[in-house]
Amino acid sequence: MAIAALFVIAGLVMGWSDTWETLVGRRSPKNASYPYFSWPLSVTGWLALPALVGAVIAYLMTSQADRRRTRSVSEAAAQVPFRSRRRLARGGVPHWFERTLHVVAAGPLRNTFVVPFVALHGNDFDWADRCWRALVNTLLDEARHAESIAPPFRRQWAEEEAVELLLRAANSTPPYCTSCGPRSPQRATR
Structure with missing residues (x-):
């Protein structure tokens, strides 16, 4: 929820294209016009997003294994x-x-x-x-x-x-x- 809220707020302020490129690491937050939004968004893209994707994949794999072991x-x-x-x-x-x-x-x-x-x-x-x-x-x-x-x-x-x-x-x-x-x-x- 926090990641989504940060993305929406940054998207409204910085623009959707710039927000996405900062989140996925294509654009550096160093020279952004709104550093208060771009730095947290960049850190989220580097740290929290991979962890979130990994957690979703682990959940899906575990649920499939549990379904087989019933x-x-x-x-x-x-x-x-x-x-x-x-x-x-x-x-x-x-x-x-x-x-x-x-x-x-x-x-x-x-x-x-x-x-x-x-x-x-x-x-x-x-x-x-x-x-x-x-x-x-x-x-x-x-x-x-x-x-x-x-x-x-x-x-x-x-x-x-x-x-x-x-x-x-x-x-x-x-x-x-x-x-x-x-x-x-x-x-x-x-």
């Missing part, structure tokens, strides 16, 4: 098949996920989770890995609960949720993958 874990996991099938068809997953299923297989979940999950994908480890990473990334991006977890622990939370969801799906009748859909362990095909 789903529960189960709702986000239910959305995986539609989104990840396109990613899987291109052979990729979102770029920022570093921990692969190979790392999980080296831990205590090898026999209880990794082996049955890979078997569900016809023993194609890379295919199972893409499905695993797609679900973890979806949970990190879209689950509302992810925002309540401290940032250093979000990935661990998403991996634990993914293991639980995928184990439940792989042990169901018929077994299925949340990314690929129903599967028969004997006839798993891409």
Whole structure:
């Protein structure tokens, strides 16, 4: 409001063209005929205007992120098949996920989770890995609960949720993958 009021007052006194050029820094306030209006307007243009634009952009980005994170874990996991099938068809997953299923297989979940999950994908480890990473990334991006977890622990939370969801799906009748859909362990095909 103060910026708008200053701009209107300076515009009425100095002229709209001179006011705009002083605000955006094209004209120096040093030689202006009304220095009491041109200096505050110039300082506003250099300091307050970029901060205002940055605040508006940050608000828009935050509101978009919050809008995406309005789903529960189960709702986000239910959305995986539609989104990840396109990613899987291109052979990729979102770029920022570093921990692969190979790392999980080296831990205590090898026999209880990794082996049955890979078997569900016809023993194609890379295919199972893409499905695993797609679900973890979806949970990190879209689950509302992810925002309540401290940032250093979000990935661990998403991996634990993914293991639980995928184990439940792989042990169901018929077994299925949340990314690929129903599967028969004997006839798993891409």
